[in-house]
Amino acid sequence: MSKEKEYRYTKSKGEFEKEFNMHIREMIEMMKNEEVKNNLYVKAVKLSTHAFKRMKQHFNSVDMVVATRTAKEMLKHAVRIGTVLSYDGRINVLYAYRQTAFFLSPDLKTVVTVNRFPEVTYKPLLKNVREGVEREAMLELHFDHLREMERKEEEQIRLILSIEEKVREATEQCAIMLRIVRGGGRKKNIKKLISEQNNHLKIEGRKLFELKIKKRHLCKSLVALY
Structure with a gap:
C-alpha cells in the first residue's frame, strides 16, 4: 500500500490531519450518492x-x-x-x-x-481458529459480527445525516444573524457555535470511518471460509 493510502487508514496527526478529515468527508458524500x-x-x-x-x-x-x-x-x-x-x-x-x-x-x-485471502485473520475470532472450531460455526460467528456491524453502520449513517441537517440549518440561521447582529463578541459566539457543530460532525464521521475499516477486516477474513 502506498504512503498516501496508509495515511488514509490511520488516525493521522499534525500535517496529515486535514487530509484525513477530507478523506472522511469524501467517504460520507460518496456513501450518500x-x-x-x-x-x-x-x-x-x-x-x-x-x-x-x-x-x-x-x-x-x-x-x-x-x-x-x-x-x-x-x-x-x-x-x-x-x-x-x-x-x-x-x-x-x-x-x-x-x-x-x-x-x-x-x-x-x-x-x-x-x-x-487464504486465512481467517479477524482478531476477535482467532481464538476460535486455534481451538479448531469447524467452518460452519466460524461462518456463523463471522456473520454474527457482520450483522452487528451493519446495524451500527446504519445507525451511524442516520446520526450523521441528522447532524448534517442541523448544521445546515444552523449555518443558514447564523449567516442571517451575522448580517444583522452588531458587536464582535456576539458574532464570535455565533461562529463558535457553527464550529462546535461541525466538530461534532467530524467526530461522528471518524466513528463511521473506523467502523467501516473494522468491517473491511472482518469481510476479508470471511473470504477465507469460502
Missing part, C-alpha cells in the same frame, strides 16, 4: 486494469480475455458478502469464491480489484 445494486449480471461484468493485473498475479491469466473469462466463471459461483470501504474511500461490493475476493463497483459492472 452511490446507489448499490443487488443483482449481479455476470455476463456484463468487465475488469479494471488493476483487476486484470491481480488476475495475472493470482491465476496466471495471459491476457484480458482469459482473465475476464476466468473472473466471470468464478463470479457465477461466488457469494455476496456485503459492501466494504475501498482504499480510495469509495464503496465496493465484495464477492467471495475459493478464498478469492472480488471487489466490484456499486453498479456491479466492474471488478475493481481481486485478492486472495
Whole structure:
C-alpha cells in the first residue's frame, strides 16, 4: 500500500490531519450518492486494469480475455458478502469464491480489484481458529459480527445525516444573524457555535470511518471460509 493510502487508514496527526478529515468527508458524500445494486449480471461484468493485473498475479491469466473469462466463471459461483470501504474511500461490493475476493463497483459492472485471502485473520475470532472450531460455526460467528456491524453502520449513517441537517440549518440561521447582529463578541459566539457543530460532525464521521475499516477486516477474513 502506498504512503498516501496508509495515511488514509490511520488516525493521522499534525500535517496529515486535514487530509484525513477530507478523506472522511469524501467517504460520507460518496456513501450518500452511490446507489448499490443487488443483482449481479455476470455476463456484463468487465475488469479494471488493476483487476486484470491481480488476475495475472493470482491465476496466471495471459491476457484480458482469459482473465475476464476466468473472473466471470468464478463470479457465477461466488457469494455476496456485503459492501466494504475501498482504499480510495469509495464503496465496493465484495464477492467471495475459493478464498478469492472480488471487489466490484456499486453498479456491479466492474471488478475493481481481486485478492486472495487464504486465512481467517479477524482478531476477535482467532481464538476460535486455534481451538479448531469447524467452518460452519466460524461462518456463523463471522456473520454474527457482520450483522452487528451493519446495524451500527446504519445507525451511524442516520446520526450523521441528522447532524448534517442541523448544521445546515444552523449555518443558514447564523449567516442571517451575522448580517444583522452588531458587536464582535456576539458574532464570535455565533461562529463558535457553527464550529462546535461541525466538530461534532467530524467526530461522528471518524466513528463511521473506523467502523467501516473494522468491517473491511472482518469481510476479508470471511473470504477465507469460502
